[in-house]
Amino acid sequence: MTQPPEQAPVGVIHNIGYRGYSGPRLGRQAVTRALFTHSLRGIFGLGRSGRSKVLPMGMFAIMCLPALVLAVVTVVGSNQGVITRPPLAYTSYAMVTQAVIAIFLAAQAPQAVSLDVRYATLPLYFSRPLERTDYVAAKYAALSTALFILLSVPIVIMYTGTLLAELPVAEYSSDALAALAGAVVYALVLAGLGLLIASVTARRGFGVAAIITVLALSYTLTSAMQGLFGHGQDNMTAAGWLGLLSPMTLVDGVQVWAFDAQSSTITGPPGTTGGIVFCLVTLAVIAGSYRLLLARYRRVRL
Amino acid sequence: MSVIATNELTKRYPGVTALDRLTVEVQPGVVGLVGANGAGKSTLIKILLGLTEATSGRCAVLGIDTATDGWRVREQVGYMPEHDCLPADVSATEFVVHMARMSGLPADAARERTADTLRHVGLYEERYRSIGGYSTGMKQRVKLAQALVHDPRLVLLDEPTNGLDPSGRDEMLELIRRIHTDFGISVLVTSHLLGELERICDHVVIIDAGVLLRSSATTEFTQASQQLTLEVTSGTDEVARALADASLQVRHDGSVLVVELAGDETYDLVRDAVARAGTGLVRLQPRRHRIADVFEGEADHDPAT
Numbered sequence: 001m002t003q004p005p006e007q008a009p010v011g012v013i014h015n016i017g018y019r020g021y022s023g024p025r026l027g028r029q030a031v032t033r034a035l036f037t038h039s040l041r042g043i044f045g046l047g048r049s050g051r052s053k054v055l056p057m058g059m060f061a062i063m064c065l066p067a068l069v070l071a072v073v074t075v076v077g078s079n080q081g082v083i084t085r086p087p088l089a090y091t092s093y094a095m096v097t098q099a100v101i102a103i104f105l106a107a108q109a110p111q112a113v114s115l116d117v118r119y120a121t122l123p124l125y126f127s128r129p130l131e132r133t134d135y136v137a138a139k140y141a142a143l144s145t146a147l148f149i150l151l152s153v154p155i156v157i158m159y160t161g162t163l164l165a166e167l168p169v170a171e172y173s174s175d176a177l178a179a180l181a182g183a184v185v186y187a188l189v190l191a192g193l194g195l196l197i198a199s200v201t202a203r204r205g206f207g208v209a210a211i212i213t214v215l216a217l218s219y220t221l222t223s224a225m226q227g228l229f230g231h232g233q234d235n236m237t238a239a240g241w242l243g244l245l246s247p248m249t250l251v252d253g254v255q256v257w258a259f260d261a262q263s264s265t266i267t268g269p270p271g272t273t274g275g276i277v278f279c280l281v282t283l284a285v286i287a288g289s290y291r292l293l294l295a296r297y298r299r300v301r302l
Numbered sequence: 303m304s305v306i307a308t309n310e311l312t313k314r315y316p317g318v319t320a321l322d323r324l325t326v327e328v329q330p331g332v333v334g335l336v337g338a339n340g341a342g343k344s345t346l347i348k349i350l351l352g353l354t355e356a357t358s359g360r361c362a363v364l365g366i367d368t369a370t371d372g373w374r375v376r377e378q379v380g381y382m383p384e385h386d387c388l389p390a391d392v393s394a395t396e397f398v399v400h401m402a403r404m405s406g407l408p409a410d411a412a413r414e415r416t417a418d419t420l421r422h423v424g425l426y427e428e429r430y431r432s433i434g435g436y437s438t439g440m441k442q443r444v445k446l447a448q449a450l451v452h453d454p455r456l457v458l459l460d461e462p463t464n465g466l467d468p469s470g471r472d473e474m475l476e477l478i479r480r481i482h483t484d485f486g487i488s489v490l491v492t493s494h495l496l497g498e499l500e501r502i503c504d505h506v507v508i509i510d511a512g513v514l515l516r517s518s519a520t521t522e523f524t525q526a527s528q529q530l531t532l533e534v535t536s537g538t539d540e541v542a543r544a545l546a547d548a549s550l551q552v553r554h555d556g557s558v559l560v561v562e563l564a565g566d567e568t569y570d571l572v573r574d575a576v577a578r579a580g581t582g583l584v585r586l587q588p589r590r591h592r593i594a595d596v597f598e599g600e601a602d603h604d605p606a607t
Contacts, residue, residue: 025405027406120386121389123353127351129406
């Protein structure tokens with residue numbers, strides 16, 4: 001029974017002493033999953049200050065807005081009989097909105113890894129059950145998932161518009177699936193490159209600038225040279241091969257060859273050989289950036 | 303069972319031998335690890351956590367081999383690094399909950415343990431504020447909390463009193479002592495201030511340049527030589543002569559006398575000598591042999607007895 005009031009005055013916090021923990025201790029897999037969830041939430045600013053939410057949430061909204069407009073246009077246009085197909089191929093959406101994706105990646109890849117380096121929190125992770133490989137896997141998975149969400153939600157919005165407009169379901173369902181598969185490849189490639197650049201620097205600003213530069217510069221140069229070779233010299237084969245040189249055009253090439261999508265650049269990869277090479281290079285970029293990340297964290301001094 | 307056992311543990315970096323065939327065994331309790339900067343303290347802790355591989359030799363923590371089962375060791379051990387390691391933009395609660403989950407605790411248990419642990423280290427309302435605004439003392443408490451939150455069987459504390467003011471230092475030492483006495487968790491604590499370790503440790507391990515100098519119970523250090531410090535108002539020389547006549551070993555140490563304690567009768571002899579000299583007794587207390595004396599003696603390779 002409770003003590004009489006005079007012995008237990010109101011407002012006194014009783015020290016109940018130390019209590020041990022005898023509950024379950026989950027293994028490496030559960031810890032890795034917890035780190036994945038924590039990182040994914042962190043990338044969208046959840047569980048962090050309001051200021052950290054502004055940029056990722058804003059970019060997400062900007063990403064969805066054009067898709068929403070296109071969906072409405074599809075529905076209205078189709079009802080009035082002016083539109084017989086979606087105004088933009090689902091697989092081209094990433095290419096069209098690549099500036100938004102680049103800003104999101106540039107801001108949030110350093111958020112996912114640089115902070116642990118800058119605040120020297122890494123030793124606290126690595127003195128716990130998870131291994132360095134688990135850390136890399138969780139961070140890579142988190143950023144890839146975040147990018148996939150960013151890329152796939154607009155596709156789903158546009159697809160919904162197409163369905164509401166009662167355009168041929170079968171044809172556009174396979175298009176939407178192809179675009180979602182393409183979004184997976186985009187997410188893996190961009191997350192790998194973004195994390196790799198961000199993991200090298202403890203300074204968030206450097207990471208942001210480096211990622212923006214790499215993405216924007218490589219795309220600008222590639223598309224300029226493709227134009228030069230393709231239209232200027234009428235050499236579409238060379239223009240096709242040049243697509244290997246920037247992450248965006250590389251994945252677009254994979255979509256063109258593997259998913260039969262319409263190219264968002266002036267020309268897709270040349271022939272079957274070109275298609276296979278684009279796929280292999282994409283796999284190499286994903287595997288390579290993962291391997292380099294592992295090497296980076298194996299070397300890290302604690 | 304020994305908490306830590308190393309056998310011929312050696313770690314060589316290019317050009318430097320951080321640990322040189324270190325063989326030491328540590329029993330449950332509060333154990334101090336003493337050594338100058340670069341003596342190999344942090345290297346030893348990293349090997350104990352399985353963060354660094356030893357060049358040769360074996361090492362077991364809680365009976366688990368650190369080289370082969372590193373993650374099983376890390377599940378049962380807490381680590382408080384010497385350097386700053388806290389993100390500035392999250393609150394102490396959020397941070398410690400996350401760290402608890404990283405130790406394998408389920409979400410509910412992590413929250414519950416975080417609330418408990420932060421209270422035990424003395425963080426109350428401020429735990430909801432961002433860590434960036436904390437004082438050094440509060441940050442040290444958060445660092446300690448994240449090391450304790452998963453109820454480990456052993457915590458490794460690297461220089462926990464670094465950067466604290468004298469009162470903060472005392473509170474931290476008191477807390478470290480309680481980790482063992484109240485929480486039942488064994489502690490390995492490093493410091494370069496020997497006086498601190500003397501106060502809280504059951505056992506002290508001294509290493510220098512990666513070599514074990516000495517490993518023994520604190521009582522052995524402090525009771526190695528039993529002496530009394532005696533201070534009188536006047537007639538110090540007279541008292542000293544009287545004590546020497548009573549066949550006690552007496553020497554001057556500044557204005558006080560240091561008397562060898564031969565047995566309980568020594569106290570009576572001192573009392574009588576002071577009374578006969580007709581002077582006032584200001585101070586009579588056991589003079590403890592400081593670890594520092596032993597350490598300095600050993601470091602000069604001049605075996606202190």
